[in-house]
Amino acid sequence: MSDPHEIQNRENTVQETLIIPLYARKVCSELYPNLYRDETAVRLINEIDYDFSEAEKKSHSLMQRFGSLEVAMRQNDLAFEVRDYLKSHPNAAVVNLGCGLDSTGRSCDNGSCKIYNLDLPDVIAVRNELLPAGEREENIPCNLNDAEWFSQIDASGGAVFFASGVFYYFLTEQVKALVQRMADAFPGGVLVFDAANRTAVKMIAKTWLKSAKIKDVGAYFAVSDAPKEISAWDSRLQVTSRGYMLGYNDLRDPSVSGFFRFLARVGDNGMRMQIVKIRF
Structure with a gap:
């Protein structure tokens, strides 16, 4: 690992998108240990000089x-859907869209799936320092809206994609276009x-809003x-949803x-x- 002080010298945007969610997952683990535990977040918070x-x-x-409880439930729900897909597709690609420093893919590892962590290049640079890719795992720098990353995913055994707190910052047309392209490229796959x-x-x-000057x-x-x-976007999409606070856990x-x-x-x-699940 490189000098931990280096994390302090990154741009504020990287600090906010990586450090704050990571800290929230650590707090979740302390406040709700029976509901959620992220050992990786606890370890990294102790290692990072921030x-x-x-x-x-x-x-x-x-x-x-x-808010920490919301984070815990969201991560648990997404992990549930990933594990559920792996039951019928044990060799599937498990793809974390906008991964940050999240280790959900690893926590769902069944010993035979392939794990892909995707995010912007500056984010992946930090991830490579703090969470280097392990066995059957790749950290891929990319723009999610550029379909070039599709070719790097081995979906021969199926594919389950998940995104945590990501699409709120996408235009509706961007999400629609991405989903339709994914339906073309990954038939039989699932996005949650x-x-x-x-x-x-x-x-x-x-x-x-203010910093981005969005009106x-x-x-x-x-x-x-x-x-x-x-479902109205494309006839191929099979869409279901469940409340993400109480839809999986009372x-x-x-x-x-x-x-x-x-x-x-x-x-x-x-x-x-809600947690949305789309079958392609």
């Missing part, structure tokens, strides 16, 4: 703790990702009724308060926070 004092302060607030309705996406956008947030991907709305755990379960219902039902 000032986490601000993140530490925020992590104790009520909404930040609920988290999504939410327009109200939720507007709330998410508040954190990046038309309505152009960004949001969905309320995924089976109806996304959260009846001592670490989760009744108030948080209430907020989870609001998220799933009011904000339409």
